Amino acid sequence: MIVQNLTTDQFALLAFKAHVTDPQSVLANNWSISQPICKWVGISCGARHQRVRALNLSNMGLRGTIPPHLGNFSFLMSLDISKNNFHAYLPNELGQLRRLRFISLDYNEFSGSFPSWIGVLSKLQILSLRNNSFTGPIPNSLFNLSRLEKWDSMFNIIDGNIPSRIGNLSSLVNVNLAYNNLQGEIPSEIGNLQNLEILVLGMNNLSGPIQPSIFNISTITLINLFGNQLSGHLDLPPKVSYSLPNLRVFSLGKNKLTGTIPNSITNASKLTGLDLSFNSFSGLIPHTFGNLRFLSVLNLANNYLTTDSPTAEWSFLSSLTNCRNLTTLAVASNPLRGILPPVIGNFSASLQNFYAYDCKLTGNIPHEIGNLRSLIVLSLFINALNGTIPSTVGRLEQLQGLSLYGNNLEGSIPYDLCHLERLNGIRLNGNKLSGPIPQCLASLISLRELNLGSNKFSSSIPSSFWSLEYLLAVNLSSNSLSGSLPSNIQNLQVLINLDLSRNQLSGDIPITIGSLKDLVTLSLASNQFEGPIPQTFGSLTGLESLDLSNNNLSGEIPKSLEALLFLKQLNVSHNKLEGEIPANGPFKYFAPQSFSWNYALCGPTTLQVPPCRANKTEGSKKASRNFLKYVLPPLISTGIMVAIVIVFISCRKKIANKIVKEDLLPLAAWRRTSYLDIQRATDGFNECNLLGRGSFGSVYKGTFSDGTSFAIKVFNLQLDRAFRSFDSECEVLRNVRHRNLIKIFSSCCNNDFRALVLELMPNGSLEKWLYSDNYFLDLLERLNIMIGVALALEYLHHGHSTPVVHCDLKPSNILLDEDMVAHVSDFGLSKLFDEGDDSVTQTMTIATIGYMAPEYGTEGIVSSKCDVYSYGVLLTETFTRKKPTDDMFTGEMSLKKWVKESLPHGLMEVVDTNLLRQEHTSSAEMDCLLSVLHLALDCCMESPDQRIYMTDAAVKLKKIKIIGVLVLSRAEIGLNV
Numbered sequence: 001m002i003v004q005n006l007t008t009d010q011f012a013l014l015a016f017k018a019h020v021t022d023p024q025s026v027l028a029n030n031w032s033i034s035q036p037i038c039k040w041v042g043i044s045c046g047a048r049h050q051r052v053r054a055l056n057l058s059n060m061g062l063r064g065t066i067p068p069h070l071g072n073f074s075f076l077m078s079l080d081i082s083k084n085n086f087h088a089y090l091p092n093e094l095g096q097l098r099r100l101r102f103i104s105l106d107y108n109e110f111s112g113s114f115p116s117w118i119g120v121l122s123k124l125q126i127l128s129l130r131n132n133s134f135t136g137p138i139p140n141s142l143f144n145l146s147r148l149e150k151w152d153s154m155f156n157i158i159d160g161n162i163p164s165r166i167g168n169l170s171s172l173v174n175v176n177l178a179y180n181n182l183q184g185e186i187p188s189e190i191g192n193l194q195n196l197e198i199l200v201l202g203m204n205n206l207s208g209p210i211q212p213s214i215f216n217i218s219t220i221t222l223i224n225l226f227g228n229q230l231s232g233h234l235d236l237p238p239k240v241s242y243s244l245p246n247l248r249v250f251s252l253g254k255n256k257l258t259g260t261i262p263n264s265i266t267n268a269s270k271l272t273g274l275d276l277s278f279n280s281f282s283g284l285i286p287h288t289f290g291n292l293r294f295l296s297v298l299n300l301a302n303n304y305l306t307t308d309s310p311t312a313e314w315s316f317l318s319s320l321t322n323c324r325n326l327t328t329l330a331v332a333s334n335p336l337r338g339i340l341p342p343v344i345g346n347f348s349a350s351l352q353n354f355y356a357y358d359c360k361l362t363g364n365i366p367h368e369i370g371n372l373r374s375l376i377v378l379s380l381f382i383n384a385l386n387g388t389i390p391s392t393v394g395r396l397e398q399l400q401g402l403s404l405y406g407n408n409l410e411g412s413i414p415y416d417l418c419h420l421e422r423l424n425g426i427r428l429n430g431n432k433l434s435g436p437i438p439q440c441l442a443s444l445i446s447l448r449e450l451n452l453g454s455n456k457f458s459s460s461i462p463s464s465f466w467s468l469e470y471l472l473a474v475n476l477s478s479n480s481l482s483g484s485l486p487s488n489i490q491n492l493q494v495l496i497n498l499d500l501s502r503n504q505l506s507g508d509i510p511i512t513i514g515s516l517k518d519l520v521t522l523s524l525a526s527n528q529f530e531g532p533i534p535q536t537f538g539s540l541t542g543l544e545s546l547d548l549s550n551n552n553l554s555g556e557i558p559k560s561l562e563a564l565l566f567l568k569q570l571n572v573s574h575n576k577l578e579g580e581i582p583a584n585g586p587f588k589y590f591a592p593q594s595f596s597w598n599y600a601l602c603g604p605t606t607l608q609v610p611p612c613r614a615n616k617t618e619g620s621k622k623a624s625r626n627f628l629k630y631v632l633p634p635l636i637s638t639g640i641m642v643a644i645v646i647v648f649i650s651c652r653k654k655i656a657n658k659i660v661k662e663d664l665l666p667l668a669a670w671r672r673t674s675y676l677d678i679q680r681a682t683d684g685f686n687e688c689n690l691l692g693r694g695s696f697g698s699v700y701k702g703t704f705s706d707g708t709s710f711a712i713k714v715f716n717l718q719l720d721r722a723f724r725s726f727d728s729e730c731e732v733l734r735n736v737r738h739r740n741l742i743k744i745f746s747s748c749c750n751n752d753f754r755a756l757v758l759e760l761m762p763n764g765s766l767e768k769w770l771y772s773d774n775y776f777l778d779l780l781e782r783l784n785i786m787i788g789v790a791l792a793l794e795y796l797h798h799g800h801s802t803p804v805v806h807c808d809l810k811p812s813n814i815l816l817d818e819d820m821v822a823h824v825s826d827f828g829l830s831k832l833f834d835e836g837d838d839s840v841t842q843t844m845t846i847a848t849i850g851y852m853a854p855e856y857g858t859e860g861i862v863s864s865k866c867d868v869y870s871y872g873v874l875l876t877e878t879f880t881r882k883k884p885t886d887d888m889f890t891g892e893m894s895l896k897k898w899v900k901e902s903l904p905h906g907l908m909e910v911v912d913t914n915l916l917r918q919e920h921t922s923s924a925e926m927d928c929l930l931s932v933l934h935l936a937l938d939c940c941m942e943s944p945d946q947r948i949y950m951t952d953a954a955v956k957l958k959k960i961k962i963i964g965v966l967v968l969s970r971a972e973i974g975l976n977v
Contacts, residue, residue, distance in 0.1 A: 009052045010037050012069040020064035020086075023773045027062075044078075051075035058104070059083040061773040068093035075099060082106035082128070085773055088887075095120045106130040106152075109913060111888070114158055116141050124148055130176075131155040131913055143168045150174040154200070155916060157181060157909045162201075167192035176200040178224065179908055186225075188213045195219055202226035202251065210234065210252070215243050222249040226275065233259035234276075240267040253277040253299060260284070261300075266291045273297040277330065280304060285331070290319030297328045301355060305334040311362070313341035324348040330355040332379065339363035340380075345371035357403065358382040365404075370395040381427065382406040389428075391416045399423055405451065406430040413452075418443050429453040429475060436460075437476070442467050453477040453499065461505075466491050473497040477523065480504060490515040496962060501525040501547065508532075509553075514539040520962055523547040525571065530554065533572070538563045542958065545569040554599070557582055565794065566955050570594045577601055580612045673746040675753050678702060678712055685714070692765070692812075696725040696828055701760065710745060711761065715754040725828030726754045732804055732827040740792035742815060742825040758825070762818050767811035770881055779915055779925060781820060782878050783932070783961045788822030789814055790954035793871060797864040797950050805831045805862055809870035810851050811877065831862050850884030850895075854942060865944035871953065872896075872939025879932055881912035896940045899933055907933070931960045 010033070017027050030041035037052065038045035044054035052073050063085035070079075071093030077100060087109040095117030101124060110132040118127065119141025127145075130152050137160030148169050159181040166175075167189025174197060182204040190199070191213025199214070202224045209232035214223065216237075234257055237243045247268045253275040260283035261276065271292045282304040289298065298320070307314060314336065320326065321343060329347075332355040340361055344354075345368025352374050361383035369378070370392025376399060385407040393402070394416020400423060409431040417423075418440035424447055434456040441450070442464035450468075453475040460483030461476065469491045477499045484507030485500075492498075495516050506528040513522070514536025521544060530552040537546070538560025546564075549571040556579035557572060567586040574597045581587065581595055581603035592608040595601050602612040681702030682689050691699045697715040704710070713729075715722045726749075733744040733756075746757035766785060769775045777785070789809075796804040807829040815823045853869035855861040873884055876899055882888075884895040902910045911929050935956050941947045948956075 008072055012072040013037060013040070013043070013052070015067050015069035019067045020062045021773070022060075022062060024061045026057075026060045046075060049075065054078040054080075056080045057084065062086065063773055066090055066094070070094060071096040073097060078102040080104040082108070084108055086110060088112070090115050090117075092117050097121065098123070100124055102126045104128040105132060107913070108132055110134060114139055114142075114153075114156075118142060119144050121145065122147070125171075126150045128152040129156065131916070133157055133909065133913075135159070137161070138163060140165060145169060147171050152176040153180065155179045155908065155913070157906070159183065161185075162187055162190075162206075164189045166190060169193065170195070172196055174198040177204070178202040180204055181906070182206055184208070186211050186214070186230075190214055191216050193217060197246075198222045200224040202228070204228055206230060208232075210257075212237070215240070218243060218245060220244065221246050223247065224249065224251040225255065226251045227254045230255040230257060232257065234262055234265075234281075236262045236264045238264050240264045244268050245270070247271060248294075249273040251275040252279070255279055257281060261286055261305075263288055269293070271295055272325070275299040276303070277301040278303075282306070284308065285316040285336075287316050287319045289316070290322035292323060294325055295323040296325050296350075298323075298326065299328065299330040300334065301330040301332040303334050305331070305336060307336050307338045310337035310360075311339070313339045313343075315341075317341060318343050321346040321348075324350065326351055328353040328355075331359065332356055333358045335360055337362070340366055340385075342366040342368040344369055347372060349374050351375060352398070353377045355379045356383075361385055363387075365390055365409075367392045369393065372396060374398055377401040377403075379403045380407070384408060386410065388412075389414055389417070389433075393417060394419045396420060397422070400446075401425045403427040404431070408432060410434070412436075413438050413441075415440060417441075420444065422446055424448045427451045428455070431455055433457065437462055437465065437481075439464050441465060444468070445470070447471060449473045451475040452479070455479055457481060459483075461485075461500075463488075469493060471495055475499040476503070478502040482506070484508070485510050485513075487512045489513060492516060494518055497521045499523045500527070503527050505529060509534055509548075511536045513537070516540065517542065519543055520958075521545040524551070526550040528552060532556075533558055533561075533577075535560045537561055540564060541566070543567055544955065544959070547571045548575065550574040552576060554578070556580070557601075561585070562587060565799065565951060566958065568955065573597050575599075581607060581609065673748045673755075673757055675748055675750060675755075677704065678714075678748055678755055678757075680705070681710075682712060694812075694826060694828075696722045702757070709760050711758045713756045713758060717752060717754060722754070726756070728830050729756060729827045731832060732830050736796065736800060736804065738792055738795045738799075740788040740822055740824060741795070742823045759817075759823070761815035761823060761825075763816035763820060765812050766814035766816065766822070766878070769816065770811055770878065776914060779928065780961070783928075783957065784820065785814065785816070785822040786875055786878055786932075787954065787957050787961060789824060789871065789874070790950060790957055792822070792824040793867050794950040794954045797867065802832050803864060805864050806867050806870075807831060807856075807862060808848055808851070809867060809874055810848050811874065814874070853944070855944060863944060864950070865947045868939050868947045868950055868953065869941075869944075871950070872936045872947075875936040875939065876933065879912060879915070879929060879936075880910050881914065882910075896937065900937055903933060903937075904930055928960055928963075932957070935960070 013031065017031055022028050026041060037043055038050055042055060042057045043052055045051060046053045053075055054077060058080045061084065065088045066086060068091040071091065076097050079100060082104045083106065085108065089112035090110060098121065100121050103124065103126065106128050107130065113136040114134045116139035119139060124145050125147050127148060134156040138158060140163060143163065143165035149171050150173060154176045157180065161184035162182055164187040166187060172193050173195055178200045183206060185208035186206055188211045190211065194217060196217050197219050199220060203226065206228040207230065210225065210230055212235055248270050250271060257279040259281065261281055263286045266286060266288040269291065272294050273296055277299045280303065284307065285300065285305050326348065327350050329351065336359040340363060344366055351372050353376060357379045364387035365385055367390045369390065373395065375396045378399060381403045386409065388411035389409055391414040394414060397420065399420050402423060405427045411433065412435035413433060415438055418438060423444050429451040432455065436459035437452065437457055439462040442462065447468055448470060449472055457479040461481055463486055466486060466488045471492050472494060473496055481503040483505065485505065487510045489510055490512035496518055497520060501523040504527065508531035509524065509529050511534040514534060519540050520542055525547040528551065532555035533548065533553055535558045538558060541564065543564050544566050546567060553575040554577065557577060559582045562582050562585035564586055570590050571594050573593060573595060576599040578600035581601055595607055595609060601609045603609050605611060681704045682700040685700060689700045691701055691711060697713060700712045700714065702710050702712040715726050717723065743759040744756055748755045769777050796806065806824065806827065808826060813824065813826040815825050817823060851870045851873050853866040856866045873895065876895055877883060880899065882895055889895055899910050907926060907930055908916065935953065938948050939953055
């Protein structure tokens with residue numbers, strides 16, 4: 001019997017192994033039939049019968065599906081396959097595992113309805129399905145599990161109501177159903193769970209009142225109902241200390257609750273975290289919060305709370321000074337009015353975050369605030385504070401974010417502020433501060449954002465200021481600053497936004513600004529700058545807004561600005577500029593107001609300037625007429641004879657060149673490589689050097705005799721289109737030059753052999769990074785890659801003299817160099833046009849299914865808008881990690897339709913779960929992902945006329961990235977709650 005039993009378990013394990021991909025070779029190296037299965041990795045057996053009792057394959061990088069054979073482990077008690085890449089449906093045969101007590105399927109890609117067979121596992125104690133894609137309602141069979149202690153289905157797509165039968169799970173201790181689509185009211189029967197300790201129902205669509213029965217569970221320690229649609233008053237029992245004696249965390253933020261905050265809440269003496277933010281609570285803040293001696297976080301922001309008197313001090317703070325463990329206090333965005341009292345300095349050294357912005361505060365910032373030695377974030381912006389910034393702020397050695405903008409503060413910036421070495425965000429704009437900008441600010445090497453705009457600062461900008469090389473944003477606008485800009489402004493290499501407008505700066509604009517490659521907005525308006533606009537501005541390739549108006553600039557507008565393809569706003573009005581206004585690039589779209597009130601600009605009449613006229617005198621015109629009448633006719637006859645001779649010679653040369661071109665690509669810069677060189681470089685086309693296979697050949701890594709390595713694309717000439725594919729790649733790659741396009745170095749072209757020597761991309765393809773188990777791309781990396789692809793396509797469509805349509809955009813054709821910079825490759829199907837960006841042609845060539853635009857697939861119509869469609873599919877795939885040819889897309893359902901129908905509320909359903917596996921995915925990241933997918937849908941419109949151009953797509957994606965990075969960086973430094 002034992003032999004037979006072992007054979008049963010062994011067969012089930014081998015069947016399981018056959019259904020998975022094992023990139024780390026964990027199973028391949030450890031599951032060998034030469035050893036007993038009880039010694040296999042991840043297997044635990046019972047001592048008596050040697051049957052498999054536990055299967056633990058967590059975090060092994062496995063990918064595949066679960067076979068029904070797994071249901072044959074009749075002695076299995078524990079199943080843990082979490083943190084892998086399993087997908088598809090769970091087989092019903094798992095319901096045969098009647099001894100099962102522990103199931104963990106966390107962090108996989110399982111889909112389909114919530115498995116109803118779980119309800120027959122009567123001994124189940126732990127059920128964890130977190131971070132998958134289970135759908136549908138909760139099955140009633142689940143509530144037969146009387147022994148169930150922990151149920152975690154967070155981050156799925158479960159919908160419907162929470163059944164009232166949940167009250168039957170009498171052993172339940174921990175339930176987490178957050179981040180689903182649950183709706184309806186919270187059933188009162190939850191109050192029957194008298195062993196419950198943790199209740200997490202946040203981020204759903206639950207509505208109605210909070211059931212009072214929840215407050216009868218004396219064992220409960222954590223209640224999280226954040227981010228629902230709950231309404232009504234918060235009705236707590238008067239003796240909370242008896243009914244909720246163990247409650248530690250109570251989170252009701254982001255709902256629709258009204259009424260006053262009940263005083264009885266402060267009787268829950270063990271509370272450490274209380275979040276009532278983003279509701280509609282009104283009335284006074286209770287003075288009894290000081291009873292909560294263990295309180296660590298108190299968030300009352302974004303309500304309608306008030307104080308005793310609009311001119312009195314905040315008396316509720318006195319009580320809170322008793323909370324010696326308080327780390328975060330947020331009362332922002334409430335109409336509290338009143339004055340911040342000196343008692344704020346009596347808070348314990350544990351206070352790290354104080355948010356009191358937009359509270360209609362008046363009076364001074366008390367000097368005692370300097371006693372808060374552990375403070376990391378001080379946020380008092382948009383109030384009516386007056387007086388000076390107390391020098392005691394310099395004692396806050398841990399401070400990272402200081403936000404006091406939008407007040408009536410006066411005086412100078414205290415020198416003591418320069419002691420705060422960790423400070424990375426200073427926002428003092430919109431006050432009445434005066435005096436010079438302190439030289440010592442240059443010592444704040446952690447500074448990323450400095451906003452001193454709309455104050456009364458005078459003197460010059462300290463020369464040392466330009467040594468802060470990691471600044472992202474600088475705003476010194478609307479002050480009285482004078483002097484010139486030094487050339488060492490180029491030190492701010494990562495600067496994104498620079499606003500020095502409305503000052504008294506003078507001198508020439510330094511040409512070194514052109515080296516600030518990441519600059520997006522630049523405003524030097526309303527100063528006294530003179531001299532020319534630097535030609536180097538043409539190097540600011542990411543610039544979107546440039547304002548040089550109201551200065552004394554002279555000379556011409558540089559034609560180099562035509563290269564600024566992202567430039568959407570330009571203002572050079574009210575200067576002394578002259579000459580012809582450039583006509584190409586972004587200048588096609590600017591309005592007359594951009595150029596008004598200048599000295600002598602000329603150009604198209606649509607810009608409301610005089611037309612540019614050639615400088616011809618009347619005498620020269622007469623001489624021209626005499627030339628045409630008496631000299632030109634004899635010259636024409638002579639010229640015809642010469643032309644005939646030239647044509648004859650040219651024809652002979654073309655015939656000779658045609659023979660040469662059979663063996664040499666038509667670009668002098670390419671060196672010729674022989675077949676023997678390529679054979680040696682690839683070690684005889686050894687499979688060990690094979691990088692991949694494509695539609696028309698294979699790509700090898702080749703190392704030449706000088707030690708340099710390249711990618712060598714060898715065409716399979718047995719295929720019908722291989723010759724044409726080779727010719728297409730040569731025709732495109734010989735002319736294009738762009739950072740995000742693959743570079744060609746050489747070629748070999750014989751009668752029976754064709755190969756290209758290309759730039760080697762050490763990080764492989766985007767496809768590898770999306771779908772291989774050992775690789776991961778975070779949000780910023782995916783954005784950077786797709787921005788690179790967009791810039792390449794924009795160049796091909798609009799920035800090249802001969803527009804090029806790639807025709808086969810997909811993840812395998814996006815290659816990544818050592819810095820993870822994207823390079824578009826494989827131009828075997830590309831088309832060249834001569835008639836401009838909107839050219840259209842027809843072809844019989846079919847590209848990759850799933851990525852083709854509808855008009856390309858059905859009618860063979862090719863235009864630049866076909867690439868835009870493919871880019872939209874690629875963008876969607878990059879952020880959902882779903883191929884357009886995935887098995888789930890059948891019938892009328894497609895990748896595009898799936899995403900479109902899921903947004904915005906079902907964002908969590910479609911985004912790659914790898915991007916959501918962090919415990920704290922911020923709202924900024926979610927907004928960024930939502931914007932990306934909306935942009936993808938704009939690219940994938942059914943009609944070509946409705947699709948945006950790649951120029952617009954690139955601009956939007958860069959803006960999404962910039963806004964996302966800024967918001968996230970601000971969140972990190974605590975400039976917002």
